[in-house]
Amino acid sequence: MAETKMRKFMNDPANVVKESLAGLAAAHPNLLRYDSAAQIVVRKDAPKQGKVALISGGGSGHEPLHGGFVGLGMLDAACPGEVFTSPVPDQMLAATKAVDGGAGVVHIVKNYTGDVMNFKMAAEDAADDGIKVSAIVIDDDVAVQDSLYTAGRRGVGATVLAEKIAGAAAESGADLTTVSDTVKRVNERARSFGVALSSCIPPAAGKPIFDLPEGEIELGIGIHGEPGRRRAQLGSAAEVVDVMVEAVMSDLKPSRGSQVLAFVNGMGGTPLIELYLLYAEVDRKLRAAGVEPVRNLIGDYITSLEMAGASLTVLHLDDDLLRLWDAPVHTPGLRWGA
């Protein structure tokens, strides 16, 4: 197979992240600011006295995650690392200090070895500075077995939902324990599974992470361009969705009649026409499985650069989560009711 060439809008590959964040800040000065020295994105009106603050972070290349979710009713700050590389503790510490309004700070950490270790170091430093930090790890990816023999499940789509829902809780005045518990509850009630139709090209590497032979797809991918659990022939959309729904539902096991939120996420290179086509299958199959998708989110929210592919996240709702989901949010990447 011929090598796919890098075709990107960029200047120096080393500056992609910084320049993109500068664009984010230029576009949304009413919502956030970009502290380029500390390499963090901070909500315009932070710190808010008495409000529990939420921060998250991780490698870049997943936009709009996390910087695009800073704003009213979602994150107070985001710490973007290099592309696909966890940020460093200095960033999380700076963000924690920048947003702490005295009520404590929740760290939403996707379960990757690097993210967990770097966030842990930052939390220790923040504790030394007298800031109450509660770190919650998101691990919703059913493609990875959670066993002694792996680093545990990856954190993927549930991260977006947790940021939105816990952000609403924090905005409404909930305390540190409640906001942390909300993140945990979203994580416990959500499961995801992803599929790639192509690799992505990290700017620094300049070539695809993997090559897919014609007509093959990767099943069980994460969001870092890493290969999946296995390859399979690219089947029809109906067949692909069968695999996704089966993987998610057999693990989540919501009782019949449950209300769920169905999140069909594009990996960056798959157009919306395909995501809606997938949603048609997802909606039908979830109903056939006895649950009701009363809310949905369809689009590119947690991506892998220009990878073609999609992931499905199903969140088992309850009244509380539903109310918090519907609460106003105003960020560059997610907005309603405001």
Added chain:
Amino acid sequence: MAETKMRKFMNDPANVVKESLAGLAAAHPNLLRYDSAAQIVVRKDAPKQGKVALISGGGSGHEPLHGGFVGLGMLDAACPGEVFTSPVPDQMLAATKAVDGGAGVVHIVKNYTGDVMNFKMAAEDAADDGIKVSAIVIDDDVAVQDSLYTAGRRGVGATVLAEKIAGAAAESGADLTTVSDTVKRVNERARSFGVALSSCIPPAAGKPIFDLPEGEIELGIGIHGEPGRRRAQLGSAAEVVDVMVEAVMSDLKPSRGSQVLAFVNGMGGTPLIELYLLYAEVDRKLRAAGVEPVRNLIGDYITSLEMAGASLTVLHLDDDLLRLWDAPVHTPGLRWGA
């Protein structure tokens, strides 16, 4: 160059459009319905008595345009054709009838030979049925010279802005002339220019429309995967934005100190991290050119399937347009204030 293979989530290529629209309707039953017999997407509460209705349509493959813009404060109906193929007059006629609330219907038509002819036939039929129709052609693409020797400028990014802004006018109770004039005004005050880094793959063709040699880009593309006016070496993002801003501004010629809306649109396969990086350059260059980008829109709104590329649209604002832009909108693809 090796041929890029089609990797799409789909079932039968012939059903991509219908199945995707079914997904749109399943996802947004509170906003719209899909009439599969007439192949149109109609606002849930249409027709609204006394309100001027707006419809638009064109080939599919540009999602969220147009179906994703049906809802409060934007379109009353959309007529999606096959991928990159203008819809047929029957669709526009059915849509016109479905949304007419007695105050007349505005047809927003992108300037392509096929779209113009098909809409014209539909408008004649609607007139025969006693419906007042006002058709406005959008032609904002400065890559095409508007001369006797072309089909005239193409309608591209300004379409999204016109649908939003005129939709707000209609929602606020403006009459047919005012709403039509609003569409016209947006078109007169907006210019666009697009660049492609890769071709897209229409599902029915199954292969790319054009092949780009390594390191080359197409300048002055439209939204149908058609080749551009010329090829150039892929330069830095700064250089590409220079070309785009120069092309748009030298034609639009807004007076110094003007307020503008800058719309950086992704063609479908370019990730958000790159669009924001482009926006950083756009913002800086517009300011250097003496205008102030007081509003912006950044993301995939008028696409060419999975094409990698971006377009810039600059709209010269005035108080009226600004107010209408800020008015609430609630559609699958654009939402704020609601």
Added chain:
Amino acid sequence: MPIEQALNGATVISWMREIESSVRAQRDYLTQLDSAIGDGDHGTNVTRGFASVVEALNGEKDAPPGRLLILAGRTLVSTVGGASGPLWGSALRSGGRVLGDSPTFDGQQLVEVLAAALASIKELGAAAPGDKTMVDALEPAVDKLRGEVAAGAQPAAALASAAAAAEAGMEATVPLQARKGRASYLGERSIGHQDPGATSTALILRALERAVAASS
């Protein structure tokens, strides 16, 4: 001089069937031509359209040929979209109107049918010869047909010359710079490519020749 065989509704139906199988066979080729200077859908467009026409005309064998042409044109308009749908759709409708309810038509009427079709395309598309469109194939074909019929040729023979003229016109689109339709966006880059619509038009003329030859 042989007695001229009357053409009728069956001729129209067989014309449409011949077009359908011909554009279906050439679908990928037409799409490829349209990919070079357009948007890569011409093959799919005309295949979809004429398949619908054949279906619509099924069992209408006894209807007057003019009615069948109008029905075919309407069907094209309602199923093709794009530029070619309205153009060939109104062309067939205009052609059909020439025949009224007459149960048969002869060579001279055929000239009038095709002349009306051409006029309709030129009016709707505002294209002149040399603009690199279907007009560049259809106009020389109509001129040739008119001349041959006037000179007393049988319809089938006259159509053979007309189809050849369409093919020559089609080939002559290669060096032209497009001034109408999508290809015009390319400016000088449209030079060196054959127009897809002129190509399908040449196929439509050849299909007509076969249909008429089979009726004779």
Added chain:
Amino acid sequence: MPIEQALNGATVISWMREIESSVRAQRDYLTQLDSAIGDGDHGTNVTRGFASVVEALNGEKDAPPGRLLILAGRTLVSTVGGASGPLWGSALRSGGRVLGDSPTFDGQQLVEVLAAALASIKELGAAAPGDKTMVDALEPAVDKLRGEVAAGAQPAAALASAAAAAEAGMEATVPLQARKGRASYLGERSIGHQDPGATSTALILRALERAVAASS
């Protein structure tokens, strides 16, 4: 028996410089290894990190070696991110703490430095030998160094054996199935690939050998 030459701050600086040039030279190779079973950033990560270390240590030649190691570790933590940043960062910090403010160190202290580094990596990463990580290169190297130094070998010679042990350990990661880090997500598909972190670790040991040999 030759008198053992004292190692000092200059040795640490030269170690870091040797690492920097070595990982920079092997950057693409490390990234390629990480693309196969990770996320394709390992080469960039360690290159960025050690370049910052070299810069941070510039002009600190007279500082005690323990302080320099701590500064190097902190710099890695603050500039690398990912898994390798905290792991090698705390490793160097722990190693540095062993030396306190002592202006020099000998072979036995070097063993203790590397043993502390290993312990720190194992504690933070919770990886055991055989998990297909940097531990599989570092642990055999520390064991070998300890044995050689105990047997009276000079640091440079002992490091040559230790680096060879690291390389053997690195190669031995190929048939393993990963149980830690990103590669573990691949399950059985991680088998047959060499671990990137074990590979950079072998480079780090070779760099140390060269730095110490040059100091002797």
